[in-house]
Amino acid sequence: MSPNKLQDPALLQALQQVLFTEQVPHMLNSAQSAALCKQLSCSVLELAERMLPLAASFAVTPKSHFNVGAIAIDTQQQLFLGANYELAYGPLTGSLHGEQSAIFNALSHQASSIESLVINAAPCGYCRQFMNELENAKDLQIRFNQQNYRLPQLLPESFGPGDLGITAPLHHLALSDAHKPSDFAKASYAPYSHTQSAMFAYQGDKLLAWSCYIENVAFSPSLSPLLTLLSQLNLNHLSLDKVERFELWEHNDNRFSFKQELQNFAEYSEKPMTHHGYSKT
Structure with missing residues (x-):
């Protein structure tokens, strides 16, 4: 993303000083997020909120032209960016939602338990159901429109893995010994x-x-x-x-x-x- 599109020069400068690159990051590790929070005098949630335009810049939306940016935060205060991705051909079901993108980004990096999701728009019901697969779904914090919610507030009387007898919901991917x-x-x-x-x-x-x-x-x-x-x-x-x-x-x-x-x-x-x-x- 070019600086004139970000509209947050302080964040852009801080990112360049911490990451030593102008390239938009797809994630921030604990040390990087802590350094940025210190430099910008903000909390991790506030940092994620400021970075939402960066996350949304990854969106590919040939059908909806509605760019969703989402950032997953794990218990180690790492940030994982995500954005929606739509296929230009085929039915509307050929699309990945921003929240799903951020969650998989976290899982693929073997993040610790996801504790928060920060989004630039209210999550749709499809995404709320997807989040409900996470092991800590009952405690998951969702932030959008500068408001904080717990997932059970957004998905009351929910249908979850336990309803089909699953005692080990989505927590991490078994990648520690993945070579082939x-x-x-x-x-x-x-x-x-x-x-x-x-x-x-x-x-x-x-x-x-x-x-x-x-x-x-x-x-x-x-x-x-x-x-x-x-x-x-x-x-x-x-x-x-x-x-x-x-x-x-x-x-x-x-x-x-x-x-x-x-x-x-x-x-x-x-x-x-x-x-x-x-x-x-």
């Missing part, structure tokens, strides 16, 4: 279908971004690995021009596949894709 592509697929959070799927974007042999499947108890808000992958590319300032091929890794016994979804996008973007199956070991 199949390891990232196995890290999928899929307690309802037990589906294991992960997508990767490569430039030559260089991995540019990855994603895995995330389910929701209400099924519909489950997170498409394709949309998450495209969001992760965007958050890392990587255009599709950089991508030379896509890969999809899935367990051979999955109840359904994301192969057609990725193939449709590969044809649209004129990028090659390969599909790999694996068995449990």
